Amino acid sequence: MEEPIISGVVQDASESKVTVFGVPDRPGISAALFENLANANINVDMIVQNTSKDGLTDISFTVPKADMKIAEDIVSRVATEIGAQGVTHDSEIAKVSLVGAGMKTSPGIAAKMFRVLADNTINIHMISTSTIRVSVVVSASDMESAVRSLHTAFGLDSGTAYSAPLPERK
Numbered sequence: 001m002e003e004p005i006i007s008g009v010v011q012d013a014s015e016s017k018v019t020v021f022g023v024p025d026r027p028g029i030s031a032a033l034f035e036n037l038a039n040a041n042i043n044v045d046m047i048v049q050n051t052s053k054d055g056l057t058d059i060s061f062t063v064p065k066a067d068m069k070i071a072e073d074i075v076s077r078v079a080t081e082i083g084a085q086g087v088t089h090d091s092e093i094a095k096v097s098l099v100g101a102g103m104k105t106s107p108g109i110a111a112k113m114f115r116v117l118a119d120n121t122i123n124i125h126m127i128s129t130s131t132i133r134v135s136v137v138v139s140a141s142d143m144e145s146a147v148r149s150l151h152t153a154f155g156l157d158s159g160t161a162y163s164a165p166l167p168e169r170k
Contacts, residue, residue, distance in 0.1 A: 005109065006100040006154040011147050013094040013140055015045060015062040017125065018075055022085025023059055025052035029082050030059065036074050042067045046095070046128045046137065056085070060126060062137065065091055093125060094143035097135040098150060104131040116153040122146050 023029055030049070037044055047061040063071045072089060079087050103109050110127075113134055117124060122145060126137035138146050151157055 005102055005106050006098050006156065008099045009147050009150045009154070009156065010097045010099055011094060011143055012097075013143060014065055015093065015095060016065050016068045016071075016089055016091040017060060017062050017093045017137060018068075018071060018087065018089045019058060019060040020075060020079050020084050020087050021058045022056050023079075024083050025055055025057045032082055033059065033075065033078050036078050037063070037071060040067075040070055040074055042071050042074070046126050046135065048126050048128075062093070062095065062126070090125075092140045093137050094140045094146075095135050095137055096143060096146045096150065097133050098154065099133050101132060103129075103134065110134045112153065113150060116149050117146055120145055120149045122149075 020033065034044060034047075042063055045062045047059070049059045050057055068089065068091060072087070075087050078084075098109065098113055100109075110129060113136070114124065117136065117138070122138050122142045124136045124138060128135045136146075
């Protein structure tokens, strides 16, 4: 028996990606950065922090394009205060998400998504997952191709949802 898993592909081109690089890897750094953004009422969506190397790390996150100027000022100030090496931002990004129920218990959904994007020469900048969504950040110029290829790969062209076999009960 199969259950519907993927119910849709969602796109969002309203965000920008900010990266703070060369961030000292110590307690309180993320709090200092994100508390200041929260105090300015700036919504942060996806956050990725890499593994520390030589005591430094990079933190990337997305914010609404409409808030980018204020966010950039705050992040630049905080980066200087915490001793980070610099800040970059990219407003030419888009978030593409697979949405559906039960993805956590359906192995292979994310892997298939990543393979479909790779086969269409679409580079992934960031990844975020939850029990109902797998989201990636890609270049804005790749958004339509990503949505179209994922829509087809997960059987959404015909109006039917992608199904995965239910795990066997033991």
